[in-house]
Amino acid sequence: MSLAIGIIGLAQSGKTTVFNALTGGHSGSVGQRREAAHMGVSHVPEPRLGQLAEIFKPKKIIPAEVKYIDIGASVKSLAQDIAISGELLSHLSSADALINVVRTFPRASIPHPGGTIDAGRDITTMNLELAFSDLAIIERRLKKIEAGLKGIPHAEHHVLDRERDLLTRIKADLEREIPIRQQSLTADETRNIASYQFLSAKLMLVILNLGEEQIDQAKIMETELSDRYAGPGWCITSLCAQLELEMASLDSATAAEFRAGFGLAEPGLERIIRLSYEFLGLVTFFTIVSGEFRAWSVPAGTSALTAAGKIHSDMERGFIRAEVVSCSDLLKSGGLAGARQHGLLRLEGKKYIVQDGDIITFLFNI
Ligand SMILES: Nc1nc2c(ncn2[C@@H]2O[C@H](COP(=O)(O)OP(=O)(O)OP(=O)(O)O)[C@@H](O)[C@H]2O)c(=O)[nH]1
Numbered sequence: 348m349s350l351a352i353g354i355i356g357l358a359q360s361g362k363t364t365v366f367n368a369l370t371g372g373h374s375g376s377v378g379q380r381r382e383a384a385h386m387g388v389s390h391v392p393e394p395r396l397g398q399l400a401e402i403f404k405p406k407k408i409i410p411a412e413v414k415y416i417d418i419g420a421s422v423k424s425l426a427q428d429i430a431i432s433g434e435l436l437s438h439l440s441s442a443d444a445l446i447n448v449v450r451t452f453p454r455a456s457i458p459h460p461g462g463t464i465d466a467g468r469d470i471t472t473m474n475l476e477l478a479f480s481d482l483a484i485i486e487r488r489l490k491k492i493e494a495g496l497k498g499i500p501h502a503e504h505h506v507l508d509r510e511r512d513l514l515t516r517i518k519a520d521l522e523r524e525i526p527i528r529q530q531s532l533t534a535d536e537t538r539n540i541a542s543y544q545f546l547s548a549k550l551m552l553v554i555l556n557l558g559e560e561q562i563d564q565a566k567i568m569e570t571e572l573s574d575r576y577a578g579p580g581w582c583i584t585s586l587c588a589q590l591e592l593e594m595a596s597l598d599s600a601t602a603a604e605f606r607a608g609f610g611l612a613e614p615g616l617e618r619i620i621r622l623s624y625e626f627l628g629l630v631t632f633f634t635i636v637s638g639e640f641r642a643w644s645v646p647a648g649t650s651a652l653t654a655a656g657k658i659h660s661d662m663e664r665g666f667i668r669a670e671v672v673s674c675s676d677l678l679k680s681g682g683l684a685g686a687r688q689h690g691l692l693r694l695e696g697k698k699y700i701v702q703d704g705d706i707i708t709f710l711f712n713i
């Protein structure tokens with residue numbers, strides 16, 4: 348399963364433009380049916396794929412993927428009306444992280460729901476909307492717990508009591524405007540609430556959507572907002588979504604020229620994709636199977652057994668061992684045969700922790 352990122356933001360902040368630019372999609376921006384979610388995939392830029400391809404000469408190269416979801420509705424409306432929002436909310440709830448698109452571009456012809464352009468205010472508003480959604484879930488659960496406690500003997504209260512106490516504590520912090528990702532919860536408590544898929548618990552990448560004329564002020568804006576809002580699981584960057592979308596349709600040489608004209612060093616979208624990847628703590632490993640050379644992303648700390656299962660459940664079930672060589676060792680020794688000769692090819696067991704850049708051949712038996 349690829350990693351999924353939900354795109355949220357206030358009305359007309361540029362969510363669909365960011366989505367289209369990231370995924371090369373063509374979803375309608377304005378005046379489209381608002382209740383439909385857009386989903387699309389983008390490839391994780393990975394320079395090592397090209398370097399390794401020169402050695403392996405694969406028939407096909409398959410980069411790792413990130414799935415983006417533009418839910419096309421406000422988070423607040425989702426929390427308020429469960430009946431119409433069930434499916435949209437579930438898309439968002441199952442995302443691994445959220446991108447909050449915050450408008451900074453001025454354009455008089457596009458009204459801002461807050462009346463003026465104020466990125467700080469909009470970040471606060473979105474934090475409140477996420478908290479609002481989580482509070483609605485907590486309140487419903489607390490009611491159920493109270494009802495449940497009435498129906499069972501006192502001696503069996505402790506499990507529900509513990510859950511109620513934890514949720515009550517989280518609720519109090521949310522009411523003090525502390526998102527769950529910034530609350531001090533133990534690893535056990537975090538695990539216990541994971542199934543609620545709280546929105547304010549998710550990693551949050553804020554993208555300031557700049558106007559072309561604001562590109563040279565981007566760093567100052569990012570720093571100022573970062574000083575005000577930074578905390579665990581929170582990160583800020585900026586992008587001129589409209590410009591990136593236009594560049595996405597150009598060939599790479601023209602796009603590079605265009606970008607240089609605006610003083611932009613790196614393709615903004617690659618930066619966003621790479622950033623979300625780093626932010627989520629993912630590592631990349633590579634496989635070559637029947638001529639297909641492929642990059643996979645897994646959370647840092649993943650075992651060889653789990654990594655095998657990501658490719659195919661049979662590989663996990665019948666796992667024997669993994670043959671591993673690091674990308675740099677392989678490039679140094681010019682190929683698998685050379686790496687084997689130099690003793691750089693290692694045999695690893697189920698518990699081996701996959702390292703970024705590993706090239707792995709899974710040996711399995713079913
Ligand atoms: N100048 C400028 N305009 C932008 C930029 N990004 C988006 N826009 C414009 O802002 C308007 C809204 O953009 P969308 O991407 O549709 O915004 P949205 O958040 O998806 O809007 P809703 O889904 O309706 O809430 C469109 O007219 C875009 O062309 C930008 O970076 N600069």
Ligand SMILES: [Mg+2]
Pocket residue numbers: 362363364376419
């Ligand atoms: Mg939209």
